[in-house]
Amino acid sequence: MTTFERLVKNILDIPGTEGIAFFDREGNLLSKSMPDLYLDDVFADLGRRIVATYEVVEENFTTPDDFILKFPGRWIMMRRGADYTLLLLTTDEVNLMSLKIVTNMALKQLKLDMFGPMPVLEFSSPETDEAAAVAPTAEVQTEEETAPEPEPVVEEKKTPAKKRFYRGAFY
Amino acid sequence: MAREMQAPVRMSDEATVQSIMEYPGVKGFVECDKMGTVLQAEGDDAETFGGVVGYFEQMANLIGESFGLDAIEEAVIICSSQCAIALPKADKSIGVLYDPKTKIKDLMPLLEKL
Numbered sequence: 001m002t003t004f005e006r007l008v009k010n011i012l013d014i015p016g017t018e019g020i021a022f023f024d025r026e027g028n029l030l031s032k033s034m035p036d037l038y039l040d041d042v043f044a045d046l047g048r049r050i051v052a053t054y055e056v057v058e059e060n061f062t063t064p065d066d067f068i069l070k071f072p073g074r075w076i077m078m079r080r081g082a083d084y085t086l087l088l089l090t091t092d093e094v095n096l097m098s099l100k101i102v103t104n105m106a107l108k109q110l111k112l113d114m115f116g117p118m119p120v121l122e123f124s125s126p127e128t129d130e131a132a133a134v135a136p137t138a139e140v141q142t143e144e145e146t147a148p149e150p151e152p153v154v155e156e157k158k159t160p161a162k163k164r165f166y167r168g169a170f171y
Numbered sequence: 172m173a174r175e176m177q178a179p180v181r182m183s184d185e186a187t188v189q190s191i192m193e194y195p196g197v198k199g200f201v202e203c204d205k206m207g208t209v210l211q212a213e214g215d216d217a218e219t220f221g222g223v224v225g226y227f228e229q230m231a232n233l234i235g236e237s238f239g240l241d242a243i244e245e246a247v248i249i250c251s252s253q254c255a256i257a258l259p260k261a262d263k264s265i266g267v268l269y270d271p272k273t274k275i276k277d278l279m280p281l282l283e284k285l
Contacts, residue, residue, distance in 0.1 A: 053234070057223055057227060061222070068245075070243065
């Protein structure tokens with residue numbers, strides 16, 4: 001397991017954490033692990049908006065580190081690393097202190113060149129269970145799914161060849 | 172063509188604002204209408220925060236919209252030296268600046284009355 005995978009899994013282990021995404025300073029998506037009901041094109045505008053929010057607040061008020069946005073039933077937390085921004089989607093029951101501690105570790109250890117494909121994880125939220133029921137989401141297919149089961153080999157019973165008599169001898 | 176007259180925004184009463192300012196750790200209070208006009212501001216940096224509250228709420232709503240979420244209830248800015256909370260109301264926005272160690276949760280019942 002890479003450092004990146006380990007840190008992401010530690011964050012997603014916090015109960016109430018539903019998804020995570022990383023954006024660079026230009027708002028480009030670096031990596032994400034989000035419920036499948038959020039299509040990829042959502043994240044194009046999202047990165048741009050996050051960058052704009054940080055820039056405007058910094059230019060006109062103060063240098064922000066984190067944003068916490070509270071919506072009915074869901075919270076969005078944004079934390080700024082050295083070269084990237086981390087976005088977390090959580091329920092409104094998440095332990096913010098636990099999340100902050102774990103993300104502190106990630107922000108400390110994660111560097112821009114460490115981002116890679118997200119580890120394959122199972123989501124436990126009801127929306128993702130429904131989505132999984134509708135469309136399979138696993139990127140990694142197991143060998144059992146791709147390879148058909150081998151048909152049982154039926155050995156044909158070999159009947160002995162009929163002997164032939166030729167020039168005084170049996171063959 | 173006559174413009175529709177907008178009802179004046181009701182400003183929060185002085186006593187409530189004073190209670191908020193006296194809460195331990197609170198550094199500033201600001202109230203803005205939906206056009207971004209600062210209606211009242213108390214304390215350091217409050218008026219400056221008032222200048223970005225409207226934009227911050229709008230961007231927060233757009234970010235939430237990306238995830239199919241309803242309108243924002245509360246938006247918090249966390250810095251090393253201070254924090255700021257923006258609370259949208261029906262016809263205005265409330266902003267409070269406070270020390271990071273402040274238990275802002277205890278102040279919420281008072282802010283929700285505004």
